[in-house]
Amino acid sequence: xxxxxxxxxxxxxxxxxxxxxxxxxxxxxxxxxxxxxxxxxxxxxxxxxxxxxxxxxxxxxxxxxxxxxxxxxxxxxxxxxxxxxxxxxxxxxxxxxxxxxxxxxxxxxxxxxxxxxxxxxxxxxxxxxxxxxxxxxxxxxxxxxxxxxxxxxxxxxxxxxxxxxxxxxxxxxxxxxxxxxxxxxxxxxxxxxxxxxxxxxxxxxxxxxxxxxxxxxxxxxxxxxxxxxxxxxxxxxxxxxxxxxxxxxxxxxxxxxxxxxxxxxxxxxxxxxxxxxxxxxxxxxxxxxxxxxxxxxxxxxxxxxxxxxxxxxxxxxxxxxxxxxxxxxxxxxxxxxxxxxxxxxxxxxxxxxxxxxxxxxxxxxxxxxxxxxxxxxxxxxxxxxxxxxxxxxxxxxxxxxxxxxxxxxxxxxxxxxxxxxxxxxxxxxxxxxxxxxxxxxxxxxxxxxxxxxxxxxxxxxxxxxxxxxxxxxxxxxxxxxxxxxxxxxxxxxxxxxxxxxxxxxxxxxxxxxxxxxxxxxxxxxxxxxxxxxxxxxxxxxxxxxxxxxxxxxxxxxxxxxxxxxxxxxxxxxxxxxxxxxxxxxxxxxxxxxxxxxxxxxxxxxxxxxxxxxxxxxxxxxxxxxxxxxxxxxxxxxxxxxxxxxxxxxxxxxxxxxxxxxxxxx
Amino acid sequence: xxxxxxxxxxxxxxxxxxxxxxxxxxxxxxxxxxxxxxxxxxxxxxxxxxxxxxxxxxxxxxxxxxxxxxxxxxxxxxxxxxxxxxxxxxxxxxxxxxxxxxxxxxxxxxxxxxxxxxxxxxxxxxxxxxxxxxxxxxxxxxxxxxxxxxxxxxxxxxxxx
Numbered sequence: 118x119x120x121x122x123x124x125x126x127x128x129x130x131x132x133x134x135x136x137x138x139x140x141x142x143x144x145x146x147x148x149x150x151x152x153x154x155x156x157x158x159x160x161x162x163x164x165x166x167x168x169x170x171x172x173x174x175x176x177x178x179x180x181x182x183x184x185x186x187x188x189x190x191x192x193x194x195x196x197x198x199x200x201x202x203x204x205x206x207x208x209x210x211x212x213x214x215x216x217x218x219x220x221x222x223x224x225x226x227x228x229x230x231x232x233x234x235x236x237x238x239x240x241x242x243x244x245x246x247x248x249x250x251x252x253x254x255x256x257x258x259x260x261x262x263x264x265x266x267x268x269x270x271x272x273x274x275x276x277x278x279x280x281x282x283x284x285x286x287x288x289x290x291x292x293x294x295x296x297x298x299x300x301x302x303x304x305x306x307x308x309x310x311x312x313x314x315x316x317x318x319x320x321x322x323x324x325x326x327x328x329x330x331x332x333x334x335x336x337x338x339x340x341x342x343x344x345x346x347x348x349x350x351x352x353x354x355x356x357x358x359x360x361x362x363x364x365x366x367x368x369x370x371x372x373x374x375x376x377x378x379x380x381x382x383x384x385x386x387x388x389x390x391x392x393x394x395x396x397x398x399x400x401x402x403x404x405x406x407x408x409x410x411x412x413x414x415x416x417x418x419x420x421x422x423x424x425x426x427x428x429x430x431x432x433x434x435x436x437x438x439x440x441x442x443x444x445x446x447x448x449x450x451x452x453x454x455x456x457x458x459x460x461x462x463x464x465x466x467x468x469x470x471x472x473x474x475x476x477x478x479x480x481x482x483x484x485x486x487x488x489x490x491x492x493x494x495x496x497x498x499x500x501x502x503x504x505x506x507x508x509x510x511x512x513x514x515x516x517x518x519x520x521x522x523x524x525x526x527x528x529x530x531x532x533x534x535x536x537x538x539x540x541x542x543x544x545x546x547x548x549x550x551x552x553x554x555x556x557x558x559x560x561x562x563x564x565x566x567x568x569x570x571x572x573x574x575x576x577x578x579x580x581x582x583x584x585x586x587x588x589x590x591x592x593x594x595x596x597x598x599x600x601x602x603x604x605x606x607x608x609x610x611x612x613x614x615x616x617x618x619x620x621x622x623x624x625x626x627x628x629x630x631x632x633x634x635x636x637x638x639x640x641x642x643x644x645x646x647x648x649x650x651x652x653x654x655x656x657x658x659x660x661x662x663x664x665x666x667x668x669x670x671x672x673x674x675x676x677x678x679x680x681x682x683x684x685x686x687x688x689x690x691x692x693x694x695x696x697x698x699x700x701x702x703x704x705x706x707x708x709x710x711x712x713x714x715x716x717x718x719x720x721x722x723x724x725x726x727x728x729x730x731x732x733x734x735x736x737x738x739x740x741x742x743x744x745x746x747x748x749x750x751x752x753x754x755x756x757x758x759x760x761x762x763x764x765x766x767x768x769x770x771x772x773x774x775x776x777x778x779x780x781x782x
Numbered sequence: 783x784x785x786x787x788x789x790x791x792x793x794x795x796x797x798x799x800x801x802x803x804x805x806x807x808x809x810x811x812x813x814x815x816x817x818x819x820x821x822x823x824x825x826x827x828x829x830x831x832x833x834x835x836x837x838x839x840x841x842x843x844x845x846x847x848x849x850x851x852x853x854x855x856x857x858x859x860x861x862x863x864x865x866x867x868x869x870x871x872x873x874x875x876x877x878x879x880x881x882x883x884x885x886x887x888x889x890x891x892x893x894x895x896x897x898x899x900x901x902x903x904x905x906x907x908x909x910x911x912x913x914x915x916x917x918x919x920x921x922x923x924x925x926x927x928x929x930x931x932x933x934x935x936x937x938x939x940x941x942x943x
Contacts, residue, residue: 123885123932127806127901129878134805134814135798143801143815144793147822423927525927 285328288321394622397545397555400650402642405675407538407564415439416513418529419568420492420502420520421579434492434502434524435569438482438513446481453479461503464488468496478503486513498524527586528568528597538562543641546650551749552617554650555626556607563603567595570605578620582627589620594627604630661701661722661752666690666777679776681745684734688748688777693725697755703730705746705779716748721755734781745778789829796842797822799903803843806898807850807891809883821846840913843903847895847914885932893928896921 118126321327417437447453450469458465459478466480466488477491478499488508490499498521505519513531520526539561547553567588571577577590587596593607606627608618633641666672667689668682675681682688692701701719714737716730730748734741800821805814821842825832835841886894899905899913911921 118932120929123929124901126878126882127898130806130876130882131799131802131902133876133879134802134811138798138801140794140797143797143819143822144790147793147797147819148826520926522930523927525924 285326286321287326288323291323293320293322393545393555393626394547396547397553398547398648399543399641399645400546400554400648401544401645402542402638404539404541404638407540414513414531416515416531417569418515418517419527419566420517420524421527421568422523423525432492432494432498432524434490434494434498434521436502436506436515436517437489438508438515439487439489440485440513441487442485446487447479450477450479461490461500462506464503464506468499482508488515528566530566538564541638543638544645544650549650550617551650551751554608554616555618555623556605557626557630558605558607560603560605562601563597567597567603567605570595580624582624582630587624587627589624592616592623594620594623596627606630661692661694661698661750663748663750663777664691664693668777672777675745675778679745679747679778681778681780683780683782684732684741686779687729687731688779689727689729690777691725691727692719692722692750694722694752697724698722699753699755701750701752703728703748703750705732706749722752732779734779741781743781745780747776747778789826789833792825792833792838793822796839800842800846803898803902804846804850805879806882806886806902807846807894809887809894811879817846817849820849837912843899843913850891850895888931889928893924893931896924897928897932900925 415437416439417435420434420436422432441448450467453467453469456467456469459468461478464478464480466478469477469479469491471477471491474495475491475493476496476499477489480488480490482488486508490502490506501519501521502517502524505517505521507516507518509515517526517529541559543557545553545555545557568586571588571590571593577588580587580589580594582594582596585596585598587594593605595603595605597603604627606623608616608623666680668680669687670683672680672682672688692703694701698719699721701722702715703717703719704715706714714732716732717728719726719728732746797818800818801815803814804817804821805811808814808817824845825838825842832838832841886897889897895914896910899910900907905913907921907925914921
C-alpha cells in the first residue's frame with residue numbers, strides 16, 4: 118500500500134463513520150453523560166491515607182484553608198478517602214476568599230470530568246488586587262524612578278480562564294525610562310510559574326504614567342488552590358522584582374491515580390508523590406536550588422529505536438554539537454587524533470569505541486566546534502544519521518532531516534543555557550533499612566533531558582509512564598513531563614546489598630505519581646523528622662542517631678539541614694543507639710554512586726559514644742571529585758534475635774537525627 | 783477545525799469527525815463512539831471556558847487523543863479490555879473500516895493518533911504538532927515510524943504534509 122492508497126482508505130473510513138452518526142441521539146447522550154459523570158474520580162486523600170495496602174503521604178487536601186475555619190481539614194489530620202462533590206467545595210472556597218485580597222483562587226477541579234462552568238462562575242466574585250496586600254520583596258535599584266501598582270477586577274478563575282491585571286507605572290524621575298513587566302504566579306519559596314508571555318516594553322517620559330493590562334491564563338490542569346501573584350519589572354536591561362503577594366498556596370487536590378491520567382504534574386505543583394508501598398514512611402523531604410550552569414554552547418538530539426515498545430533498551434543515537442573554545446578538540450578521546458579519518462555523509466571525522474558496541478563519530482567542524490554522533494549502535498546507523506544531518510554555519514545548532522530506519526527522535530534542543538534548577542525531594546523507607554530507601558524527585562529546569570540521563574553503556578529500558586517516555590536503569594526511572602519539568606524515582610543501595618526495591622515496584626510507583634504543593638511537602642517533612650531513617654539495616658524501628666556535630670574546619674548547614682565540613686576535615690559527633698550494636702561502620706558515599714568508603718569502625722556500641730571521623734578527600738588513591746559526600750552508618754546489632762528489635766526501648770525515642778557530609782571543593 | 787459558538791452547533795459540526803477519528807485511532811467503532819461522546823461531554827462540562835476558543839477543534843482533538851491513550855493504558859492493565867482494543871472488534875461489516883483497524887492495531891497509541899490526524903483529518907505536520915502540543919520533529923518521527931510499520935511507501939515526503 119502506498120501513501121495515496123492509505124490516504125484514500127482513511128478518507129473512506131472517515132466518510133463512512135461520519136455518515137453513520139446519529140447526531141440528535143448522541144447530542145442528548147453527551148449532555149446527559151456530562152451531568153452523570155460530574156464528580157466522578159474526585160477523591161480527597163490525606164496524609165496516612167487509609168486505603169488498604171497503600172499509604173499516600175500527602176498533606177492538606179480539602180480545598181481552601183485560608184481563614185482557618187473549623188470545618189477545614191488540616192493537613193496533620195488523617196483525611197478520609199471519600200467522594201467529594203465539587204459544589205460543596207466551591208461554596209467553601211468562595212466564602213473564604215471573599216475575606217482575602219491578594220490571591221488568585223483557582224477553584225475549579227483540575228480535570229474536565231469534574232469541572233463545570235457553574236461552579237467556576239460562582240467563585241469569580243470580583244474584588245481588587247490592591248497593592249496594600251503586596252510587599253516589596255526586592256526593592257528596585259536605587260536609580261529607579263518608577264512607582265508601580267497592580268489592580269485587577271477578578272480574584273478567581275477556573276482553569277483556562279484569563280484574568281486581567283492592570284499594572285500602572287509612573288516615572289517620577291527626570292529621564293526617559295524603559296520598563297517592561299511580566300506577571301506570573303509564585304508558589305511559596307518556589308520560582309515563578311505561569312509566565313504570561315513576553316513582556317511588553319513601554320517607555321515613559323519624565324512624570325509620565327502608563328497602564329499595561331496583562332492577562333494571566335490559568336493553565337489547564339492546574340490544581341485547585343490559592344496562588345500568589347508576582348510582578349517582575351524589567352527596567353532597561355536590569356531585572357528587578359517589584360511586588361509579591363504575601364499569599365501562598367493553601368491546598369491542592371491530590372487524588373493520585375485517576376488524576377494523573379488526565380492531568381500531568383505541572384510546574385504549578387512542584388513536588389510529586391505516588392502510591393508508596395505498604396509499610397513505608399517518609400524519611401525526608403526538602404527542596405533545593407542549583408544555580409544556573411555556565412556551560413559552553415551546545416545542542417543535542419537523542420534518537421531511540423522503537424521507543425514505544427515495552428522491551429529492553431534498544432539501539433540509540435545521541436548527536437551533540439558543542440563549542441569547545443580553546444579546549445583540546447579531542448577532549449575525552451585520547452589518542453583519537455592518530456586514528457584514520459572516515460567520512461559519513463558530509464562529515465569527515467574519526468571513530469572512537471567508548472565501550473563495546475558503542476561507537477562514536479567525532480568530527481571537528483572548525484577551530485572550536487565539535488560534532489559527535491554515538492550511542493549503542495553501529496557504523497551503518499552512524500553513517501545514516503550523518504547523511505541526514507546538517508549543521509548551521511557558525512552555530513551549534515543541527516537539523517536532522519531524516520532519521521535512520523527504526524529510530525525516533527525523543528529529545529532535541531540546546532543543552533546549555535538552562536536556568537536555575539530547583540528540585541523537590543521526598544524519601545521513603547521501611548523500618549531502618551537503607552536498602553528500602555526510595556526517593557521521588559521533581560526537577561524544574563533540569564540540566565539534562567531524561568533521555569540523556571540514563572542512555573549509556575549500562576543497560577537501560579525505555580518504559581511507558583502513563584504516556585510519557587521513561588528511562589529505567591541503574592536503579593532509577595526518569596521521565597520528562599515537559600522539557601522544563603522532570604520526574605525521577607530512585608532506589609538506593611546500602612553498604613553491601615542491593616536495594617530491596619525492584620524495577621517493577623519502581624515503575625509501579627512512577628505510574629501513580631501525582632502533584633503535591635509546598636505546604637504538603639512541609640507536612641511530609643514534619644512527619645519524616647518524627648521518624649527519620651538512621652539505617653541499621655535491620656527490620657526494626659530502633660535507630661542509631663548522630664548528634665552534636667562539631668568539625669574542623671567549622672561546620673556549616675546546607676539548606677536541606679545537612680551539616681557539612683570541607684576536606685581535609687574531621688567531624689566529632691555523638692552516636693547513640695537504642696540497643697546494643699556489635700559493629701558500627703562509619704563511611705562516606707559518593708554523590709554520584711553508591712560506592713562506600715569506610716572511615717571508622719566501632720567494635721561495639723552500647724548506648725552513646727563520641728567518635729571522630731576524619732577524611733582527607735582521597736578516594737581510591739585519588740582526590741575525590743568535587744561534591745558533597747554524605748556520611749553513612751551501617752550497624753550490626755549485638756542481638757540478632759528479631760524480638761530484640763521490638764521492645765519499648767527501641768521505640769521510645771524516635772525523633773531527631775543529624776545528617777552530616779564532607780564537602781570536596 | 784471549528785471555532786467556538788453555541789454548544790449544539792459545535793456538536794453538530796465537530797462530533798461526526800470526532801467519531802471518525804475516534805474509530806480510526808482506537809480501531810473500534812464502539813470505542814470510537816464512546817471516546818467522541820466523552821470528549822463532547824467534557825466540552826459541555828466546561829463550555830463557558832472552551833466555547834470561545836479560537837482553536838476549539840484542536841482542543842477537542844487533544845482531549846480525544848488523551849482519552850485514546852488513557853484507554854489504551856487502562857486496556858493494557860485490564861486483560862478483558864485489552865482484548866477489546868487489540869482485537870479489532872470493528873462491527874465491521876464495512877471492509878474498509880475492518881482493513882483500517884487491522885492496520886492501526888499494530889501501532890502504539892501515539893502513532894495511531896498521529897497517523898489518523900494526518901491521513902484521516904488531513905492535518906499537516908505543523909497542525910498535528912500544534913494540536914498535540916508536540917514538536918514537529920516528533921510528529922515526523924511518529925509518522926515515519928507508523929508508515930514504516932504499515933509498509934507505506936516512504937517516497938512520499940511527510941514534510942510535504
